[in-house]
Amino acid sequence: MTLTLVHFYPLAGRLVTHKQENPHSYSVYVDCNNSPGAKFIYATANLSISDILSPVDVPLVVQSFFDHQGAVNHDGHTMSLLSIQVTELIDGIFIGCSINHVVADGTSNWHFFDMLSSTFRAKEKSYEISRPQILTRWFPDGCGPIINLPFSHHNQFIRRVESPPHRARIFHFSSQTVAQLKKKANSECKTLKISSFQAVSALLWRCVTRARRVPPHQETTCSMFANNRNRMEPPLPNEYFGNSVQTVSGKASAGELLEHGFGWAAWQLHEAVVGHSAMAVQEWIEKWIEHPFMYIAGNYFGTMIVKFEHEVVAAVWNEGGGSMDVEVCLFPEAMSRLESDGEFMDAVNGMNQALLERNMSPWGMSYVRQRQCELAFKQFL
Known part of the structure; x- marks a missing residue:
């Protein structure tokens, strides 16, 4: 890991806040010189692989396999920006990797782990x-590299909440199901433009x-993270290291949502995705630099629990062909209703039933397939 961190050295740093009163300034940066570095943890657990993979829900003990569980980005002032925890089980290992989203998004995450x-x-x-x-940092012409944030203390933008009881499940959508959903969505709209991911997201x-x-009467929002690199003019390369994502909703x-098809x-x-153009990205960034603010999860993504209530995280399966997994995090009563929803379960029952007959939960099979490599990583969005 040390050899790789030589190239990705910001991950070995810590966040530092610089502020002064006259004239007022408040900025945060990564200090790679005065830092204890990235963190590597070895732990043991008196659990077997089946204890982790067999339950229908993602077991709560899995949270303890990730060092940054419950942390917010600002904790990077004292906590490592990158932490890898290897937990030895009775008959296997679990590798949990945590990274601070101030310094890296999903694209940069996987770039680091690939290398x-x-x-x-x-x-x-x-x-x-x-x-x-x-x-090298990208800024609009005439902006940066220092941005003065409109704060005097971090308590003005940090929010921590207790985690109420919830359930997290991973549902598998086979390549055939995804293809059928995409075909149905495009057929209803008389178009060929709707993608597989958009079709699955609409179902959810x-x-x-x-x-x-x-x-x-209550407004609902379906927010998706969009990579800005290929939307810029000229595009930023995929190797651009940092956090270059926004939400599109x-x-x-x-x-209205349920009455329509x-x-x-x-x-x-x-x-929403089509509207997230290079011009839209440029305008948003320029406005943010002029009037910067901090994202507070509870304000932008719903009621925050361990992750977010009604959060969905999608991942493509190693088997390819367009199949994907989605992790859904809901309050228990809502999860029970989702499990009884005909429209939803019709899309997942075929594959999930086959896995259950092999005495393995869909979430367990998901983790087995995704962990068929030297390193394992689970991104919490």
């Missing part, structure tokens, strides 16, 4: 990585809204 895996396979004392990261938007029993009242919901998401 870490390559370094491990090379087994050389001095290994030049095949895809060097780009650390409708079914989770119904499971949560949202009042018809489809919005509709609960009544599945394809209508998918089209709202498609339009």
Whole structure:
């Protein structure tokens, strides 16, 4: 890991806040010189692989396998920006990796872990990585590199809450199911533009809204993270290291969402993605630099629990072909209703039933397939 961190050295740093009163300034940066570095943890647990993979829900003990569980980004002032915890089980190991989103998004996460895996396979004392990261910061013309934040104390933008009881499940969508959902959405809208991800997201938007029993007049939002690198003009390379994502959202009242068809919901998401153009990204960044603010999860993504209530995290399966897993985090009563939702369960029952007959939960199979490599990583969005 040390050889790889030489190239990704911001991950070995700590956040530092610089502020002064006259003239007023408040800024945060990564200090790579005065830092104890990244963190590597070895732990043991008196559990077997089946204890982790067999339950239908993601077991709560899995949270303890990630060092940054419950942390907020500002904790990077005292906590490592990168932490890898290897937990030895009775008959296997679990590798949990945590990273601070101030310094890296999903693209940068996987870039680092891909290069870490390559370094491990090379087994050389001095290994030049095949895809060097780009650390030069991008700013609009005439802006940066220092941005003065409108705060005097971090308590003005940090919010911590207790985690109420919830359930987290991973549902598998086979490549055939994804293809059928995409075909149905495009057929209803008489188009070929709706993507597989937009179709699956539309299904979840409708079914989770119904499971949560949202009042018809209340606005609902389906937010997705979008990578800005390929939307810039000129585009930023995928090796651009940092956090270059924004949320794009489809919005509709609960009544409107459920009264219209599945394809209508998918089209709202498609339009939101199409509208996230280079101009939109540029305008948003310029406005943020002029009037900077901090994202507070509870304000932008709903009621915050261990993750977010009604959060969905998607991952593509190693088997390829367009299949994917989605992790859904809901309050128990809402999860029970989702499990009884015909529209939703019709899309997942076929594959999930086959896994249950093999005495393995869908979430367990997901983790087995995703962990067929030297390193394992689970991203919490």
